């Protein structure tokens with residue numbers, strides 16, 4: 150028992166003395182959520198949008214531009230002649246459209262830099278809209294400008310718009326559960342796998358098992374210390390999200406704890422499996438990246454995986470990160486109880502049991 | 516020595532890796548309190564042999580008995596009485612010397628007073644609070660030795676404890692081991708490719724090459740069993756072919772193409788040197804850097820294998 154406690158103490162020391170460790174596991178998830186939360190939680194009263202206009206002096210006088218240039222303020226901004234027009238927008242605030250006059254070459258550069266997403270020019274006496282039809286922001290801007298140009302109201306008399314600000318429906322509500330799941334995955338995989346592989350590569354693992362140290366204590370110490378750190382991570386992120394964005398847990402807290410524990414268990418099994426044979430930290434690095442990167446893209450952390458082709462969705466849904474994310478998310482924003490997340494808990498525990506069993510069976514101590 | 520003093524007995528040990536016969540029929544016996552050197556060049560099979568004794572590798576065939584026990588069914592007992600240091604072990608980077616010793620001491624359930632004793636023995640008191648990543652090579656090896664000695668092992672197994680260290684650091688390790696020999700009844704197997712280390716530290720020397728034991732004995736036995744016991748060396752400024760001195764008193768001569776060095780293994784320098792000098796003079800040959808010295812293990816190894824211990 151004494152040596153189990155020593156092993157745990159060493160694990161914690163190893164963790165907090167690594168300068169990057171605190172940053173990556175505690176500060177980084179907060180920075181992501183703060184950054185994305187602010188970017189997408191834009192309830193600013195006043196929005197600014199930039200559009201490039203490429204036309205000649207005389208074309209500007211053409212009547213097709215009348216609606217766009219009426220009631221605009223002319224100014225010089227960053228050396229460009231800019232027409233600004235301010236209109237009420239959907240969220241009861243205002244939007245200012247800044248039409249920047251420039252030439253085509255420069256407009257393309259502005260587009261490439263992401264400063265604008267729409268270019269207006271004139272072709273055969275008509276207004277020509279140039280934009281990427283796959284870019285939904287650009288498409289929206291096109292509709293807005295087009296309605297200005299046609300002098301039609303975006304919202305007619307028999308329509309109203311009510312901004313949806315109900316808790317649980319914002320992007321940040323979608324994002325935070327994803328970040329919690331991602332945090333668990335990276336903390337567990339990097340913490341456990343990398344630590345074990347490094348000890349094997351240093352021949353420290355075999356040095357330790359050449360003593361009367363109990364192997365089970367050694368692995369357990371790895372797991373317990375990592376679990377404590379990961380739970381702290383998760384708690385920290387939830388508290389931050391609660392105070393910064395008013396995130397609420399709408400469903401069963403007990404269910405959430407079970408989902409998070411089974412998620413930890415699944416990723417711990419995967420870590421043991423990854424770390425079971427190799428003694429080359431670079432190979433380990435590769436393994437971990439090869440597992441985490443695709444899941445970060447596929448598992449619906451930042452955007453819904455429903456955008457992937459329908460044949461891929463059942464596969465994506467059984468990935469451990471997806472299962473964990475969906476479970477956590479449904480408790481946070483759909484008010485799910487234990488029964489609704491039981492499937493997630495079972496899948497994650499199953500993954501954990503299988504990977505642990507194989508990992509321990511083939512584990513190379515020497 | 517009596518059978519009951521036999522502490523390790525390895526019989527007919529074979530171990531291959533794919534095509535390589537790493538250990539090829541080795542018999543080894545170590546008695547209680549004996550310091551034994553496994554001396555041999557890189558790839559001789561020293562690490563493989565010592566790791567089989569440590570229970571870390573399994574022989575393909577043959578039997579290893581440590582205090583009459585086998586690894587198969589007494590591993591826990593054996594782990595308690597062995598002290599091990601691998602060819603190269605690095606400890607956890609950001610853990611201090613004290614913490615490293617404390618961790619390993621906890622595996623044996625040892626009190627802090629034992630850690631204190633070890634710290635004095637390995638002379639790392641000023642480094643107690645240093646992270647292991649900040650230790651020099653010699654300090655790191657001393658820590659590894661300290662870890663190996665924590666449990667007052669009956670048998671100490673050290674794989675190349677001084678390889679890569681500078682002469683001062685090497686001597687520090689030696690002095691720790693000398694102290695150990697005079698104060699405790701520890702048996703030790705040490706592998707090395709430094710003949711000086713084997714000569715300085717060990718009662719008995721086993722010379723290994725290509726998985727086999729070439730010869731073994733005390734230093735005196737090894738050197739006196741060899742037919743020659745003295746060496747004459749010189750460089751020629753012309754072709755070797757011109758030097759064709761034959762004599763019954765020269766047991767062996769080697770000529771190194773690269774260094775232009777001629778090495779003669781002789782029984783008695785005093786008897787033969789005048790004849791050689793005469794021969795050189797008569798044949799108009801000029802010898803440079805002529806050296807007369809006693810036979811060393813390195814020379815013995817050359818005469819056994821045609822190669823040097825360290826290239």
Ligand SMILES: Nc1ncnc2c1ncn2[C@@H]1O[C@H](COP(=O)(O)OP(=O)(O)O)[C@@H](O)[C@H]1O
Pocket residue numbers: 532533535536537555556557558559560561562563564
């Ligand atoms: N794990 C292994 N896999 C393949 N070959 C090995 C392995 N370990 C040792 N060998 C080979 O066995 C021979 C003896 O190696 P080793 O015992 O390390 O020698 P030494 O310690 O005397 O330098 C070498 O040819 C080495 O390449």
Ligand SMILES: [Mg+2]
Pocket residue numbers: 558561562563602674675
């Ligand atoms: Mg070796």
